[in-house]
Amino acid sequence: MSRSKLAITLIAALLLASLLGVRFGSVPLTTGDVLGVLAGGGDDVQRDIVMRFRLPRVLLGMLVGGGLALAGATFQALLRNPLAEPYILGISGGASLGAVSVLALGLAAWGSWTLPLAAFAGALLAIVLVFRLATATGQAMDVRVLLLSGVVIAAFFSACIAFILAVSPARTVRSAVMWMMGSLDGATWGSVTLTAVYTLPAAAVLIALARPLNLMAIGEETAYYLGADVEGVKRVSLVIAALITAAGVAVAGVIGFVGLVVPHAVRLLVGSDHRALLPLSFLGGAAFLTSADLVARVAMDPAEVPIGVITAFVGVPFFLLLLRRSMSRA
Amino acid sequence: MRLDTRDLVVRYPGQQRPALDGVTMHVPAGTIYAVLGPNGSGKSTLMRAMLGIVNIQGGEALLDGKAIGSWDRRGLAQVVGAVSQSETISFPMTVREMVAMGRYPHLGPLEGEDDEDRAAIRNAVAQCDVTDLETRDVTTLSAGERQRVRIARALAQEPKVLVLDEPTSSLDIKHEMAILELLKRSVESGITVLLITHGLNLASRFADRMLLLSEGRVAAEGSPAEVVTVDVLTEVYGWPISVDHDEATGWPRVTPLRG
């Protein structure tokens, strides 16, 4: 598939998902109702539903989905590992630990920033620990050590979380598990703006590093020969990808599969040139998560299915389909 | 461009003896210079030093008279094309995409390929005989085909210096000879070639000058006739060797004897 064709397809998919995401939800509104609100009318309930709940939610889905997919593609290039995904540096573990601690201590409250802030702090802690471990020898950062450090730190955080949950009442355990499964329901215009201001410039920087990332994906030595500033690119892109992930997890919980599956799907369609792979992954992730959120909201209406479940159920078969298609072509 | 080292010392952390212990080498511009030696003698380290990848603990390494360390990365990549021994590729990529990476040192961050770049790529692909592999995925190629692609990538850089580490190790006779003849032609158009290899016979046939390393030190340096001698080789390689010359062509022939 040509790059421009995929780009157009993804943009169209994103637009469609957004429109449907605003038009549909667990509460039955007619197209007339929705259009009425967008035109400036509608009653209070309808206005709240469309403008306060659905619209921010759709936008947040785009930002978080795009960010996760972009971070996933970046990690896969830097770690030269097709199994890499945004949470590989223990970020989800750290964020979960932050969130679970807040829930266990009863400090969480709707509408306040305690929970996302704690999650972000936990994610940062994980990033710092992992980077420290990986550069402990004082030499250039070995990405294999980074990978292993991430695995170890993630396991440690898991143990901490398990401990906290073991001594917490059932209600706390349930809240913690639900948070860890991810949800876009908490989206507000405030959180959308913050996430946008943070994610979009970061994404732009990563996309600008596409060429050096192409080289890094082959090997660091080769990247050197071909003139890339290997250490600099490594540091900058790792940190930015990690921070994008941290922001996504802080605001939406741990949503899996987007960061792993979307880059691979895009790669299967247009190849590994990061100049196309990175922006198209962002678009793909945005479209994917926005669609998944729509399904999460209407599948078992009026109940809401955790979005991580949808991304897994949809992501895996879709990916297997593409894989089969590519294998039969080669 | 010429390459030089003077008393070059490179020591890897935690190692007993230096990988390179005072190596002096002079590669005249526009020649094929072969570096040989047993395993662990420091050949790959010498290549890395000439590319600015390892730190130098003593002496100096110069490209065109200027210390390697003082060249900026991009500038260096614009004039030196390197082919390392092997690469692991984790992601699918077409041959053309791979070769096109050779143009990166010449492109600005937001620049795309222009006609010049495309011509350079086309040339490199043709010279390495990988034209009919152009749309294939590199991960599906044989080791030999992959090696030719990597050489093409280095050629696509349109370098003034080519540094190659065992570039023909996986190639069959036809392709090996084709590459060596390609190197000969490149040299004729002014490129300097630093070739690290195990192949004593082909090296002495194609190289203008040779360097024989042993445990990080220079065991012999000079023309093939000067270096490829029974005493030197037997001592360095620790194995009885006989050297004679092919009657028809006069090329030296090295034969390992029974141990």
Next chain:
Amino acid sequence: MRRTPAEPIGRFALLFVLSLGACQDTASGEPEPLPEGIRAIDASGAQVALGEPAQRIISLVPSATQTLQALGVGDLLVGRTDYDTGAWLADVPSVGGGLDPNLEEIIALRPDLVIRFGGNQDPRTPARLDEFGITHAAVRPDRIADLYASVILLGRLTGADQAADSLVTAIEEGLAELSRNAESLPRLRAAYVLGGTPPWVAGPNTYIDEILDLLGADNVFSDLGALYTSVSREEIRARDIDVVLVSDASQFDGTLAPDARVVEIGSALEVPGPDVVRSARDVAELLRGPSGR
């Protein structure tokens, strides 16, 4: 309907359990001798047999602990859980959590009866207790009917049948009175929101649902498929709610139901215990607002 459906069930359970014991009755007019043994069916449908009324009880179910106290046999308690609070329990050691108790501690306390949770949450504990030959009885703390059944069961097992009967009657009458009071008032549309993102609400067939119904309120989320479900914020916003019940007011974003009164009920309606009437009364007052009943 307004009348609690638990009432006839309560009476039936009482009759059923007593009838099992009646098989042991003698026909003479003299004061009845103690029954030869006690047999009862617990909440998991298993038969519980004791040679004589229990003297050393470990309760792994907080509402059962309260029930034992309410029956006047709280002094029979030799072990409780970390979740049992109350000054009267100060000298009673804890054996850990209700669903994952410390087996060693339980055995060391030499109980003759362990009260545990019915249901599938903890298959290990009953199996281990069986291994050590410790008698155990399951109770469910889910609905009002479960409450009656466990009161009667515990009364049977401790020889406090009469106290159990009185307690059940008192509860029934108390709830019936609350129900009658609510009859004359307009029905309220209520929701019980437990917090979380997305918000978690109580659905049909829950204890909360029962109490709300009793107190003259309709659960706006009775159309949900499960007992408790997460719903999108827009769902709460869209429903016509008069009163939102929350455990902790700071956990609820009032703008989700701007026309509703938010009523903080703490843990009053978490689990039905013997003080259900008092809890329900408190909730009734909160429901109807400062204007009173």
